[in-house]
Amino acid sequence: MLSPHDIIVKPIVTEKSMDDMSQKKYSFKVDKKANKVQIKNAVEAVFGVKVEKVYTMNMNGKMKRQGKYVGKRADWKKAIVKLTEDSKEIQFFEGI
């Protein structure tokens, strides 16, 4: 059983994610094995907000090479969490 803090790896802070915030959508890097329900519960538990909907997507790790050696970064899962209209916002910049 994954705990909420195991599911949410870190928030994603980029131009795009900042834009989404105006629609109450927050982006996270989440555990690869977590599903939408688990993510919803984890976010609600950690930030004390109400989640309306979760979008997830699998991100392929980038191919990296050093000379002839080819490596691959780990695949990961991105989750965009949409909060309900009446929910409070997530202040997730602390400790970045």
Add this chain to the structure above:
Amino acid sequence: MVSTVEKIEKNVATLKIEVSSEDFNKAINKSYNKNKVSFNVAGFRKGKAPRSIIERQYGENVFYEDALDFAFPEAYSKAIEEHELFPVARPDMETIDQISASEGLTITVSVAIKPEVVLGEYKGTEINSLTYEVTEEDLNEELLKLQTQNARLVSIDDAVAKDGDTVILDFEGFNDGVAFEGGKGENYSLVLGSNTFIPGFEDQLVGVKVGEEKEVNVTFPEEYHAADLSGKPVVFKVKVNEIKVQELPDIDDEFVKDISEFDTLEEFKADQKSKILEAKLISLKEEAEEKVLEVAVGNSSIEVPEPMIAEEIEKSLQNFEYRMKMQGISMEDYFKFTNGSVDSLKADIREDVIRKIKTELVLEKITEVENIEASEEAIQEEMVNYAKSYNIEIDKLKESTTENEIEYFKSLAKKKETVQLLINQAIQK
């Protein structure tokens, strides 16, 4: 925005200015907009990162410096207005007591304010008479000048050279019987008494005739630039080829016609007389102006604040540097030539600057005390003068003048009025 005057000492006021966090935040936002392009934050293109993100990453104070520059001028001018201070120099930031986006800004600044002028006696200064009668001598002097300017050189074969004549000669100098470098010349025209050659040379040529050969014994002066010749007695073998005598033209109607648009000597003389009178009157007036101002300043007491002096010195230095640059001399070169430094130059001009400041202040005060107003015509005249000296069309100048500039012309006109008043109330000897 709240400001309090902490103290005023020696014409330097210390101000405590508080800027509310709201106003200061506006300033920080301005600063953010100005600087955001230079911050690199992962996940954002340059210039796209929000202020909060940059502040988290780089620290809260990254924008403070520029924000201070944005917030300060406004707060400062408001404070000055509130306390009715008249600053005469740039303010000095003493301490930043508090600076943060949430608490606002509190700073202490000190600024030199216009010193109190205590006027002494400025009326009834004794000056030289402002009227002048042109005498015959003045006129003759002027005519003689014209004569010499228009003199012709006439070659005379049987002349005996005297002072003022031009002698054309070949010469060769010998040091211990050996010709030395640079000591030779042919057909050189030398004006006797012009002190072109080493002392003694020209004197000995007085009395020579055309075709005469003469040995001239002279001693090079000690400070002569060529080391091997300085202080040495040498012999110049000189041959006189020609003697030219200055022939002064006669002063008559013909002469007048040649050099001026007048036809008769009488008319010309009258014109010259009025010209001399004009020049004399101007110089007398300038003298008087200087005198009354000097006395007025001398009788009043002013404590000129140090920052005011420093700023004025800075200004004159810049002015000076600019003038030197126009002549193609850099400041470094100038200091090399004169063996000076910025500090010595500053010390040199310090007295002048203080006097200048004092004069300005005293004039201003007198203008105030005497309730002098500049008339519209006087202002117009100042503008015309200004336009003339900068080669601008007067109409164009009028079009482009702002209120501030009009104020400037007004103050010029006022100043003139005041000086005129001082002269009017002076006692002519």
